Amino acid sequence: MGTETKSSNAWLVTTVLAALGLIGAQAVLYMSYYYTPVQISEGTLWVVTPDRGNPINLYESYRIFFIHLPAAYSTALCCGICLVGGVMWLLSKQPKWEALTVASAEVGLVTGAMVLLTGTLWADYAWGSGRIGSGWNWEPRLTTMLILWLAFAALLVLRRSMDTPRQRSAMTAVYGILLGPLYPLVSKAIEIGQTSHPRNFSDLLTAPEIAHTKNLASIALTLALMALVALRFQWNRLGQQIEQERAA
Amino acid sequence: MADAPVQPSFLRAVGALFARELRVELRTKSLLTSMGLFALLCIVIVGLGVRGITSNETYDRFVLAMLWVCTMFAAVVGLNRAAGSDRRKDFFGALLILPHDPGVVYFVRLVSTLAFLLLTQAIMIVVAVPLLKLDFFDQPLMLLIIPLADLGILAPGVLLSSSTSRVRGGEALLTIALLPVAVPVFAGATGATERLQGGGGFAGAQPYVLLLLVCGAMFTALGLLLYGRLNEG
Numbered sequence: 001m002g003t004e005t006k007s008s009n010a011w012l013v014t015t016v017l018a019a020l021g022l023i024g025a026q027a028v029l030y031m032s033y034y035y036t037p038v039q040i041s042e043g044t045l046w047v048v049t050p051d052r053g054n055p056i057n058l059y060e061s062y063r064i065f066f067i068h069l070p071a072a073y074s075t076a077l078c079c080g081i082c083l084v085g086g087v088m089w090l091l092s093k094q095p096k097w098e099a100l101t102v103a104s105a106e107v108g109l110v111t112g113a114m115v116l117l118t119g120t121l122w123a124d125y126a127w128g129s130g131r132i133g134s135g136w137n138w139e140p141r142l143t144t145m146l147i148l149w150l151a152f153a154a155l156l157v158l159r160r161s162m163d164t165p166r167q168r169s170a171m172t173a174v175y176g177i178l179l180g181p182l183y184p185l186v187s188k189a190i191e192i193g194q195t196s197h198p199r200n201f202s203d204l205l206t207a208p209e210i211a212h213t214k215n216l217a218s219i220a221l222t223l224a225l226m227a228l229v230a231l232r233f234q235w236n237r238l239g240q241q242i243e244q245e246r247a248a
Numbered sequence: 249m250a251d252a253p254v255q256p257s258f259l260r261a262v263g264a265l266f267a268r269e270l271r272v273e274l275r276t277k278s279l280l281t282s283m284g285l286f287a288l289l290c291i292v293i294v295g296l297g298v299r300g301i302t303s304n305e306t307y308d309r310f311v312l313a314m315l316w317v318c319t320m321f322a323a324v325v326g327l328n329r330a331a332g333s334d335r336r337k338d339f340f341g342a343l344l345i346l347p348h349d350p351g352v353v354y355f356v357r358l359v360s361t362l363a364f365l366l367l368t369q370a371i372m373i374v375v376a377v378p379l380l381k382l383d384f385f386d387q388p389l390m391l392l393i394i395p396l397a398d399l400g401i402l403a404p405g406v407l408l409s410s411s412t413s414r415v416r417g418g419e420a421l422l423t424i425a426l427l428p429v430a431v432p433v434f435a436g437a438t439g440a441t442e443r444l445q446g447g448g449g450f451a452g453a454q455p456y457v458l459l460l461l462v463c464g465a466m467f468t469a470l471g472l473l474l475y476g477r478l479n480e481g
Binding site (some may be wrong): 090140144147150151154157158161162163167170171173174175177178179182185192 | 404412414425427439455466470477480
């Protein structure tokens with residue numbers, strides 16, 4: 001009875017997060033085309049890229065930030081959840097923490113890919129030549145983000161390779177903890193040898209309509225992606241229950 | 249009435265385990281030969297690869313970066329050899345009856361592997377200075393950066409290799425697992441080397457040295473805490 005109540009509570013949380021996130025995403029979609037400015041006057045959305053030397057107008061390319069930024073925040077959250085899940089599993093040995101660590105690594109892999117893809121597409125326009133991949137210049141921020149994405153993938157590959165459930169759980173927890181410090185590195189990488197990637201998006205997005213849309217997008221899409229973590233968590237818990245029943 | 253068994257002190261345990269590591273290596277010479285040969289082969293391959301580089305600046309930067317790549321992979325080879333040997337001798341089963349925290353074993357393994365890697369690097373540098381025209385001896389601060397970077401690579405490496413060595417294809421797994429985690433260390437090592445070579449001195453390399461110090465301390469502390477938990481049961 002208790003397990004059923006807990007399970008239904010978890011589904012309720014997932015549904016509420018997903019509903020809020022999706023409603024917010026619809027609002028962001030509407031605002032990004034009907035609320036934010038289409039005609040950009042000089043001075044509001046100009047960015048100076050040292051690679052080119054001349055300021056360029058972002059025109060409407062800034063709309064990609066409404067996906068790029070929330071995906072980046074979600075990746076940071078996933079990294080933090082991996083760390084917390086790992087520590088909690090080592091302290092309590094409860095399977096739910098392993099399920100949470102795995103869920104956040106899985107979603108981190110998706111959100112990390114979103115950050116890399118949207119970032120690269122914008123970079124091609126902002127400081128590349130316009131050709132696909134021309135904006136990827138191996139700067140510390142770009143490279144550390146790619147490494148973080150690879151670390152999420154490594155965690156999932158490693159746990160699948162372990163022979164026993166015990167080894168699998170321990171490796172998931174330990175690697176989740178080792179993965180934790182990588183996001184501060186991604187965050188700090190902007191201060192090391194950065195030339196092209198903007199240091200602060202708020203400096204670029206000064207128009208109030210854009211700032212409002214960006215803030216709503218950050219909340220709504222992060223909620224939707226956290227709903228995805230909750231959904232994968234439920235899925236992984238079901239997998240653990242099936243495994244336990246098979247073993248019994 | 250039988251006397252209660254006396255638990256050896258922490259230092260005695262560290263000393264005994266370290267002596268065991270040295271004795272095993274002196275008898276088998278397994279780590280030094282595999283890491284050393286691997287590093288020397290890397291130098292030969294790097295030497296072949298840089299023949300076409302005409303710019304001096306590009307050459308110097310490339311060679312130094314490649315030496316760090318050689319170090320990274322030599323460390324992976326050494327870690328795999330050491331952990332593979334432990335698996336064959338059921339070392340992890342013996343951990344269960346150790347009268348001390350398993351962190352002692354981690355500490356000893358880290359110190360011994362660090363010593364062997366430093367020895368390998370010494371050989372590597374002696375060979376690379378004439379063959380690759382490396383200006384190593386102009387930069388005495390590298391003597392600080394090299395052990396710090398090695399510690400940052402080996403601290404998570406010793407931890408992860410204890411688990412990956414026990415599964416099929418563990419050698420490849422260790423590389424996959426270690427490289428993303430060791431990237432901050434690699435960034436610190438290459439950054440510090442570049443600054444020193446560019447004439448920035450210690451002041452220029454300071455942020456990178458700090459990064460290496462933080463990574464080394466953090467990974468060592470995590471290793472000491474997690475080694476037993478990763479290998480219990």
